[in-house]
Amino acid sequence: MEVHGWGRYPVTSAEILAPTDAASLNKLLSAKQHNSAIPRGAGRSYGDSSLSSRLLSSRFFDNFSELNTESMTVRCGSGISLNDILKICIPQGLFLPVLPGTKFVSVGGAIAADVHGKNHHLDGSFCDHLESFRIMLASGELLHCSRSENQDLFHGTCGGMGLTGMVVDATLKLINIKSTSISQQSLVAKNLQESFELLNNSDASKYSVAWLDCLSSGDSLGRSIIYLGEHGKERGKEQEEKLERDQHEILKHRAGRSLSIPFSTPSLLLNKYTMKAFNNTYYTFKVKEKAELNVNYDRYFFPLDGVKNWNRLYGGKGFLQYQFVLPTESAQPGIEKVLEKITSAGKGSFLSVLKKFGEANSNLLSFPKEGFTLTLDFKREKSLFPLLDELDEIVCEHAGRLYLAKDARMSAETFKSGYSKWEEFVELKNKYDPKNVFSSLQSDRIGLTD
Amino acid sequence: MKILIIGAASAIAKATARIYAEQGNDLFLLGRNEEALNGIADDLKVRGASSIGLACLDLTKSAQHESSIQQAIDEMDGLDIALICHGSLPNQEKAEVDFKLAKKEIDTNGLSVISLLTVLSEKLSQRKCGTIAVITSVAGDRGRQPNFVYGAAKSLVSTYLQGLRGKLRADQVHVIDIRPGLVDSPMTAHMEKGALWSSPERIASKIVQSIAKKKHTVYAPGYWRAIMFVVRLIPEVVFKRLKF
Numbered sequence A: 001m002e003v004h005g006w007g008r009y010p011v012t013s014a015e016i017l018a019p020t021d022a023a024s025l026n027k028l029l030s031a032k033q034h035n036s037a038i039p040r041g042a043g044r045s046y047g048d049s050s051l052s053s054r055l056l057s058s059r060f061f062d063n064f065s066e067l068n069t070e071s072m073t074v075r076c077g078s079g080i081s082l083n084d085i086l087k088i089c090i091p092q093g094l095f096l097p098v099l100p101g102t103k104f105v106s107v108g109g110a111i112a113a114d115v116h117g118k119n120h121h122l123d124g125s126f127c128d129h130l131e132s133f134r135i136m137l138a139s140g141e142l143l144h145c146s147r148s149e150n151q152d153l154f155h156g157t158c159g160g161m162g163l164t165g166m167v168v169d170a171t172l173k174l175i176n177i178k179s180t181s182i183s184q185q186s187l188v189a190k191n192l193q194e195s196f197e198l199l200n201n202s203d204a205s206k207y208s209v210a211w212l213d214c215l216s217s218g219d220s221l222g223r224s225i226i227y228l229g230e231h232g233k234e235r236g237k238e239q240e241e242k243l244e245r246d247q248h249e250i251l252k253h254r255a256g257r258s259l260s261i262p263f264s265t266p267s268l269l270l271n272k273y274t275m276k277a278f279n280n281t282y283y284t285f286k287v288k289e290k291a292e293l294n295v296n297y298d299r300y301f302f303p304l305d306g307v308k309n310w311n312r313l314y315g316g317k318g319f320l321q322y323q324f325v326l327p328t329e330s331a332q333p334g335i336e337k338v339l340e341k342i343t344s345a346g347k348g349s350f351l352s353v354l355k356k357f358g359e360a361n362s363n364l365l366s367f368p369k370e371g372f373t374l375t376l377d378f379k380r381e382k383s384l385f386p387l388l389d390e391l392d393e394i395v396c397e398h399a400g401r402l403y404l405a406k407d408a409r410m411s412a413e414t415f416k417s418g419y420s421k422w423e424e425f426v427e428l429k430n431k432y433d434p435k436n437v438f439s440s441l442q443s444d445r446i447g448l449t450d
Numbered sequence B: 001m002k003i004l005i006i007g008a009a010s011a012i013a014k015a016t017a018r019i020y021a022e023q024g025n026d027l028f029l030l031g032r033n034e035e036a037l038n039g040i041a042d043d044l045k046v047r048g049a050s051s052i053g054l055a056c057l058d059l060t061k062s063a064q065h066e067s068s069i070q071q072a073i074d075e076m077d078g079l080d081i082a083l084i085c086h087g088s089l090p091n092q093e094k095a096e097v098d099f100k101l102a103k104k105e106i107d108t109n110g111l112s113v114i115s116l117l118t119v120l121s122e123k124l125s126q127r128k129c130g131t132i133a134v135i136t137s138v139a140g141d142r143g144r145q146p147n148f149v150y151g152a153a154k155s156l157v158s159t160y161l162q163g164l165r166g167k168l169r170a171d172q173v174h175v176i177d178i179r180p181g182l183v184d185s186p187m188t189a190h191m192e193k194g195a196l197w198s199s200p201e202r203i204a205s206k207i208v209q210s211i212a213k214k215k216h217t218v219y220a221p222g223y224w225r226a227i228m229f230v231v232r233l234i235p236e237v238v239f240k241r242l243k244f
């Protein structure tokens, strides 16, 4: 069957195996033909992280085992989506401590990419709130891992892109919330300098993110709108009910108008001009929006989930997302260079997001590290690849690295220059999967397996 | 509501049970794999079921149908909906030449269901209310070369349900025949998937809707009604040459 990631590039043909429990996964792994395989969650990684000739789908690992409201933990299968978890937690006043930009990722995928949210500067990434998990190794052995048990495997699997084995289930910590609303404040930054200043001054805000207008140049290069967010305060019953009614109205209204992209649109629709118009409108429209607002968590965290299959907007050839992080010292000049390079190449990014990261954790391949991260996306076309190679050079020169969950094309050199613990990871892999049963198109390309 | 799910480890059953659990119903699960049933019971509890019971049973053992169903009724203190989901998809080529295998498949997909229906009809008629829903298949609509052993067993059940529906009308017991098309579940793991395939979740929401609306024969998704209408119209002289 033809499969691809969220960016619809690359496309490869693969056999999809969907074990129903640990025993059937064990059977698949011990089958005679030692083909390589890679776990597959919800397929929300953009490039080739979850592609190989054999995919081990976690879709049937979708049971909850326990929601413990006292210890504030949830234990569930790796195929459960963050959306499923939110649905059962919220009625109990509980919430996930880290949320990526879409709620449709699986727990397994969130662990494997050690995903980050808009609160990384305060709370770290997904696996910093992971208590433990069970993983099935290539040998068929099922191991329990935590910070005190099989530690090396724990820190290799968190952020390890499915290369150490298949996570079967996991126990996650939750946080308390008093309201499902987020009180959002929006600030306007006229250029890149201001964008950085405002983000730096917002360290105390629980959530922060800047939407950059990546097509503006000259004096307004890097202008942005910054959204800060805090969990809503406890309200009286009446207020809570009113909010609930309002949200219901908004959702109803949005459901009526919500878009779905049923098939790939001709990519012409997303040429430079339409994009410029989009970014302009978005910027002017948003600037007029009320500076302080109570919004539903769904709208704050997952604005893109409102449009189903928006990845088809880029046309049949698909698109590439490009996300990198630069250390604090070199972030601003580096990002300026990147933006200039893109504008001068006449390429635009539909959505461009700037975030501030806090300290890195001790996982071997986790992406976040102290500094700033910029995310861009580009329609796939031939002329894009040389441009991205040039951006790689800028990123490497500024001691940065690219996010594996978004990548479809970086070279082994770029990877190794950014991830200083890659050799330690290869050692770990030799210990737990010496035959490289777990490998993806990506891991072969970047020199972790072959 | 008090809901009995038979063959509860099936992917379609699981997805359906989740919808009922989220609505806060009482559920009782019947199936043969204890470990799987325990996992599903925990899951349904977390998702909101107000109570969960289960019993393990190879469903071809019809001698135990009465006691298991009675256990469900006792534990839930009543029964509003019974949904029969178990089934197996035989290897047609083998089943055609090996009567023992064919018989086993007809037992699983056909006779075990008739036995369950016999018990359920009696229990629900006494109570003068309730719904019996059975998952059969579009394969029962016409015998086709690649799956007529399975199709024959499913049509046995569909025919039985047509009669039973009339019989139970007087007792206000409603009977629904649910005929899914191609569903991407463990049963069809080995098959190449295409545009006509649906997820177990999609079938599940159709099942819940149809039970609420007291439908009679339901195709899931609905477009299978049109497809099977056309398939039934093909003249036999042509049909016997078709290998699909």
Ligand SMILES: Cc1cc2nc3c(=O)[nH]c(=O)nc-3n(C[C@H](O)[C@H](O)[C@H](O)COP(=O)(O)OP(=O)(O)OC[C@H]3O[C@@H](n4cnc5c(N)ncnc54)[C@H](O)[C@@H]3O)c2cc1C
Binding pocket: A005, A006, A038, A039, A040, A041, A042, A043, A044, A045, A046, A049, A050, A058, A078, A079, A099, A100, A101, A102, A104, A105, A106, A107, A108, A109, A110, A112, A113, A114, A115, A116, A117, A160, A161, A162, A163, A165, A166, A167, A168, A304, A405, A406, A440
């Ligand atoms: C709209 C959108 C917004 C996003 N925003 C963010 C964001 O804000 N922050 C962020 O960090 N990321 C973000 N992402 C990326 C996404 O969170 C990651 O790619 C995540 O890994 C996707 O999870 P998945 O379940 O879809 O996994 P897949 O894409 O299926 O797989 C991703 C990786 O996880 C591995 N994997 C999956 N399941 C398992 C398992 N059971 N055991 C072991 N390994 C497994 C795979 O082998 C693969 O290497 C975004 C993606 C989209 C589409």
Ligand SMILES: NC(=O)c1ccc[n+]([C@@H]2O[C@H](COP(=O)([O-])OP(=O)(O)OC[C@H]3O[C@@H](n4cnc5c(N)ncnc54)[C@H](OP(=O)(O)O)[C@@H]3O)[C@@H](O)[C@H]2O)c1
Binding pocket: B007, B008, B009, B010, B011, B012, B013, B031, B032, B033, B036, B057, B058, B059, B060, B085, B086, B087, B088, B108, B135, B136, B137, B138, B179, B180, B181, B182, B183, B184, B185, B186, B187, B188, B200
């Ligand atoms: N998938 C399709 O394309 C499709 C299409 C039309 C109709 N259907 C029907 O839909 C129903 C559900 O199937 P599904 O797609 O959800 O497949 P599934 O996940 O494979 O479920 C089938 C279930 O039946 C159980 N079962 C089989 N024989 C049994 C026995 N003797 N005793 C107890 N349990 C038994 C299996 O138990 P174990 O877990 O222990 O094996 C399994 O849980 C079936 O009736 C099937 O015929 C399916």
